[in-house]
Amino acid sequence: MATVTASPEAESQSETPKARRRFVWPRGSRLGRLIIVLNVLALAIVVVGALVLNELRSGLIAARIDSLSTQGELIANVIDQTATVGEPEPALDPYVASQLLQVLFIPRNQRARLFDAHGKALADSFVVADRVDWKVLPPARKPGDKDAPPHLTPAAQARAEKARQALADEIAQAMKGRPVAGTRIAEDGERVVSVSIPIQHVRAVLGVLTLEAGDVDEIISAERKALLPFIVVAMVAIVLSSVLLHRLIAVPVLRLARAADHVRLQGARAISLPDLSERRDELGDLSRSLEDMTHSLSERMDAIERFAADVAHEIKNPLTSIRSAIETLDLVTDPAARARLLAILQNDVNRLDRLVTDISNASRLDAELSREHPKAIDLSKLLAEVASLYEAQLRPGPAPGSVRVRFGAEIPRPILVLARETPIGQVFRNLIDNARSFSQDDGEVRVFVIRPRGKSTVAVIVDDDGPGIPAENLETIFERFYTSRPKGRAFGGNSGLGLSIARQIVEAHGGQIHAENRKDEAGAVIGARFVVELPEVRE
Structure with a gap:
């Protein structure tokens, strides 16, 4: 049986330019969807929590300013009607103003101060209410210590001076006849919400009433505490997603890599893959594909071994016949017998050439099919x-x-x-x-x-x-x-x-x-x- 094998020329394939990459939602990828959803969920929790608390902080400060403004305007009107003296040039009576601040209700977390038209302090709710601020004293200094107490350090004095200047600027702006509201740093270093209301008699500015609420730091601290649950939930979600992704992706891939290394290092023919056939995601598909691939490779190696054994057996027969004919040729003197031996040699050589050609064609078959x-x-x-x-x-x-x-x-x-x-x-x-x-x-x-x-x-x-x-x-x-x-x-x-x-x-x-x-x-x-x-x- 004669066989003919034509080697096809490899088709030249021109490389097409890469299309512009766009984000595509992984419709067929459960693992991809899981990764995206978990990470976006963790991020969304933090973002939503931050947005909600920022709005809450702004709202609380705005509400406190509105409350202080309303309270300050009421107190300023009462002082204007009660503590104004002098005609035709009106002025504030310091004694009456101090009595009014003592009579009027000022919450403990607020401070009211009254200044005259020249910015001189006339009354302070902390003083008229006999309020004493107390703090824990620092440790006693040992003999020879040269460090000054914290409240006497140059940095602390500079902060206090800056706070007094900020209060003076606020009073100066209020002296122009317009209320001033905002947040600033007080003399003790705390952040306060401050409202300065001008006290006007007709059009004349007699003084300035300043109301301060020193619970801003408490509000911020409460906001941070409120943010903690969101942070904890986000961190738990991120940790869980990381652990889940580790168990779903990293561990199986590592096991697959180790199985492949076992084949490479020990020359094993079959690969013992982790049992991921029940999974319905990409790793399950990868495990099944690798298993099919290794099974196909094992069968291919067995076929190659059988083919090599068959080739050796088939080539051995004509070679044996050729060797016998050559050994006998020198011993034969009859021309007819020598002609028969030469014919056998010619036939075996043709047979060997046919075998080599067909074996070459058969060995190139897989490569030709893939090209x-x-x-x-x-x-x-x-x-x-x-x-x-x-x-x-x-x-x-x-x-x-x-x-x-x-x-x-x-x-x-x-x-x-x-x-x-x-x-x-x-x-x-x-x-x-x-x-x-x-x-x-x-x-x-x-x-x-x-x-x-x-x-x-x-x-x-x-x-x-x-x-x-x-x-x-x-x-x-x-x-x-x-x-x-x-x-x-x-x-x-x-x-x-x-x-x-x-x-x-x-x-x-x-x-x-x-x-x-x-x-x-x-x-x-x-x-x-x-x-x-x-x-x-x-x-």
Whole structure:
């Protein structure tokens, strides 16, 4: 059986420019959605909490300013109506103003101070209410200590002077007849909400009433405490998401990497993968793909070992015959016997050359299948071209090589299959060569295409009029290096790889190939038939 393998040229594929990358929501990725949702949720908790508390802080300060302004305007009106003396130039009576501040209710967390038109302090609610501020005293200084107490340090004195200047500026602005409100640092270093209300008699500014609320730091502290639950929840969400991602991604990937390292370092043929088959995400798909890949590689390595053993066995036979003929050639003097030995040598050399060629073709088959990409092929046109090549090489008369090849299709329209043109053409050439080798000189090999009923495939049938195939060998003929010749046929004319290569190519295209015997009405074998089924591409 002669085989022909044409090496297809690698198709040049021009690299297309990379499309602009855009963010796409991972619709088919559960793990991707989980990662995005968990991290966005943790971030959203912190952002929402911060926004809510910022609004609360601003609202509390604004509410305190409104409250102090209302209270200050009321006190300023009372002082104007009660403590104003002098005509025609009005002025404030310090004694009456102090009594009013003592009578009026001033909460303990607030401080009221009254200044005259020149900015001189007239009354202080802390003084008239006999309020004494107390603080924990610092540790007693030891003899020889040169450090001053905190309240006497230059930095503390500078802060106090800055606070007094800020109060003076606020009073000066209020003297212009407009209320002043805001936050500032008091003499003791605390942040206070301050409102300065001018005391006006008609249009004359008699003084300024300043109300301070020193609970701003308490408000800020309360806000920070209120923010803590949001921070804790966010941190818990981030930690949980990190632990979850670690267990779902990092640990399985690490186990997969260790399994791969085990194969690389110890030369193991099979890989023991972690059981992730139950997962319905990318890692589950990766685990199943790696398992299938390693199983396929293991089978491929077993096939390579069997192929190497078969090759060694097949090559050994002609080499043994050649060595025996060479050793005998020097001992034979009869010209006829020497001619027979030379003929044996020539036959074995041709057989060895045929074996090496077919073995090379078989070993390159996987690479050729991976280089050429499948495309829609008109099967009728391809078979017609193959048949025309054999007709062009036809020899006249009943001689070797005079077997005709006739092609006929029962389907008039084009028959499209998704295949690689060169390898699939090799399948039909191998089948036709095999059929011709078993046919009588001046015989005929018939090739035709049909569409089996109830199937989405097309079938290519190759018939010959040879002796047929023994029933027990209908499957074994597709094994590598298997040859079975009827009596009278020359031994060594075939390598036994043609049908094996044909089956490998057909199965790589998702098809099937099988052999059967043709019989007449009486049940006698009248030839062999090979059937190749391939998926059809519907237009």
